[in-house]
Every structure is written in C-alpha cells, then in structure tokens.
Amino acid sequence: MSQTKTFHLPDLGEGLPDATIVEWFVKEGDTIRLDEPLVSMETAKAVVEVPSPVSGKVLRLAGKAGDVVVTGAMLAEFEPDASLPQRAEGHDTGHHHGAPAKPAKATASDDGGELPVQPAPSEASGGDAGTVVGAMQSSDAVHAERAIAVGGVKAMPAVRALARKLGVDLARVPATGADGTVTLADVKQAAADPSRLLPSSTAGADRAGHAQAPVASSAPAPAPQQRTPVSATGRPMRTRPPGTDTGAAASGQPEQLKGVRRNMARVMADAHSKVVPTTLVDDADLHAWIGRQDITARLVRAIVAACKAVPALNAWFDGEALSVTRHPHVDVGIAVDTDDGLFVPALRNADMLDPRGIRAGIDRLRAQVEERSIPASELSGYTISLSNFGMFAGRYATPVVVPPCVAIVGAGRLSHDVVAVMGGIEVHRRLPISLTFDHRAATGGEAARFLRALLDDMALPD
DSSP states (O other): OOSOEEEEOOBOSSOOSEEEEEEESSOTTOEEOTTSEEEEEEOSSOEEEEEOSSOEEEEEEOOOTTOEEETTSEEEEEEEOTTSOOOOTTOOOSOBOSOOSSOOOEEEOTTSOEEEOOOOHHHHHHSOOOOOOSOOEETTEEOOOOOEEETTEEEOHHHHHHHHHHTOOGGGSOOOSGGGEEOHHHHHHHHHOGGGSOOOOHHHHHTTGGGOOOOOOSSOOOOOOOOOSBOTTSOBOOOOOTTSOTTSOOSSOOOOOOHHHHHHHHHHHHHHHHOOEEEEEEEEEOTTOOSOOOHHHHHHHHHHHHHHHOGGGSEEEETTTTEEEEOSSOOEEEOEEETTEEEOOEETTGGGOOHHHHHHHHHHHHHHHHHTOOOGGGGSOOSEEEEOGGGTSOSOOOOOOOTTBOEEEEEOOOEEEEEEETTEEEEEEEEEEEEEEETTTSOHHHHHHHHHHHHHHHTSOO
C-alpha cells in the first residue's frame, strides 16, 4: 500500500463534540501495528486509549498533549505497510465518527455529560455495538482497558494523565501494582513526597520523544518585574488589562477549558437557557437524633421518602415534547467535587438500600471518581440529585437543575441555632436545605410538600 490513510477522532461513545490529547504513545516517523495504543484522550467522563486503525508509518499527528481535537477531525495520518497485519475493509473497529444514520436523542446530565436514550431491543442486539471507549473490540466482545508499557513504564491512561497534571515523572515513580504497574496511589505519594522518587537517568529523557523540551539559550532570562503598590514617583500603581501596554507581559493568561470543566460549561449554559428554576429553602431540625449518624445517608433516605410522597419531583421532563416521565425507582445523583471538575455518579436503587448500603455505595462511587475508573454509564440516568456543599461552606444555595431531571436538593453547613420552644428557648442542631425545581414540570405546592416530607424524615430520631 502506497496511499496514505487519515484517521479521524472517533465518537468516543459519550456524545461529546471534542476530546483533549493526554499523551501520544508514538511520534511522527514511528511504525505502529494494528490495534496498538496510539493516543490517550480525555473526555468529560474518562481518560481513554484510542488504538491504531492500521499498521504502518506515522506521518502526521494532530497536535500535542493538552490540545483539544474536535470529534471527526483529523487525529493522525499513516502510510499503511502491506507487510503488516491490516484490518479487513468494512470491519467494525468499535469507534465511529461523523453523523450516524439515525442519531439517538440525548439529554444533558448534571455532571456535564449526556444521557443517551436506551436503544430498542432490536438495536441493542444487532445494531451498533461500538459505543464503548478505551477498549478494542473483537466481534461483540469488549476487552477491558489495561495498563500498557510506554518507555518502559507500565501504567493506565488515567494514571499517566494524573502524573502529567501533577508534574511527576512516571519513570521515577516506584511501582507497587501488579506486574510492575504504576498506580494512582503511587503517583499521589510521589507528588506528596518527592523523596520517594527514584534517581533520574539519561534513559528517562528518551521516553519524552517528540515532547522533548527545547534547549535553553545561553542568554540569561530576564528577571520577572516585581509588583509594587506605588510607582517610582510615589503614586499608586494602576492595574492594566493584558494587551493595553505592548511593553508589559501579561501575568495572567487565558486557559482553555478541557475535559470535565469544558463540558460542564456547555451543559450549565444550556440548562440556564432552558430550565425555569425556583428554589425553596428551610432547615431540617436534627435535635431528636440519637447518637452519631451519617448525615449524607440520612439525606438520601429523606430524599427517597420525599420522592415517594411527591413523585412529581422524581421525574424527567422533556421540554420539546412537553412530557413528564415519573420514575417508580429512585436513583440519586451524588455530586462529587474534584480538581478536574464536577462529577455526578448515580447511586442506583437508593429506595432499596439500608444506611450501610447507601454509605458503601457512596464510598464506592467516590473512589471510582477519584481514580477516574468509573464507567460512563454510572454518570448518567439518575432521577434526582443531591449536592452536599455544606461540607465545605455555605448555608443555602440555588443548585442548578440540568434536564431532564426536575429537581436537585442542596444541603448546607450544619449549625447550632437558638430555637423557640414552648416555655423558652433551646439550642438545636439544624441542617439548611435548599430545593431547586423546574417550574415547568412541578408546581410550587408539589415542591413545598416534597420539602416538607424531606424535613419530616430528617427530624426522625433514627
């Protein structure tokens, strides 16, 4: 084969318009074999590997680490090698780009992703099986993402992304995982305690390949200008926006949003333009609680009780079709704040869990989010959501309802308040509660009754 082949960024299975390059596993001029890892990409949900679609020489790569590539745009260009294995024409790789014949309708979720409509049984069994990302497909079987060795270092894509973000050289991190694999914990420990890093070697520089740093010039770098509150004449200094003075360099530069934050910005703006939000606030009185209890688990239980009392808020609303879908089950989206942005994993069947089951489920979801190992399917499909922002600060808030959900509950910071009681005053522990609902789908009375049911459950002794 003498012709070149252009590989476009495939649809990574999340309905997202773009992805960010985390790390290339090859450089221009290298030879790669079919289905070998080509690049790791970060989307709003995960860091995934994209395998090579051909065997041959790499002619061109689209950008460097940190660049955003639009779905369907050129990702790499190859010169196929006829002497190496090639994929048969028409064979499904499990990745797609471009518009599908029958696009499925999707709606946004709280974490910045989208909720794909479940396919019909006929489509699920014989249709497009290629919506799983970061995995190579053979027939209908999906092989789980695995750690790969690049430059002598074996690590998962999410581990490589974290190391790049923290500025940790993977080649110097002691590996504690199976078969010498560097784990997330290894990278975090190395970032917290640099003394744990192995001695640097000249071989470590070679693994940078095409991403080597440029050679520093012999001329000394100019010393940064010191900030002072007054000028040389003693007058107050005035801050100037970047670009107003061609002789001064801007100290703060615009940073392009990527991954989770990039999609969060899109979805929140879309929600703001569509939802008619109304917020009710009140305080849950915890004075009757017996012993120490798990506040988050109690909140989930109270939400379940309120959903049973007022099903109108445990629903999805379609603004275009003007239809409401009320759910018989309760899947609670638990907002998890991370350095990368907001994730909202779904605690499935919360109405069937006891307090221990709720806590175990929340801990599992949080751990998967922190490790960036949570499946995309667990970040969508919840029927109502909870933001426990009070663990940081704040009493009341106006949480954002993202379609198709109808409501979100926010819990503020626990406080001890003076409460008037019959015959005097007492100091009670109280938890501020904020309920935001979409007024297109629920009435103020329904929302108030929902909030009342939630407060009543929170006030129970246990």
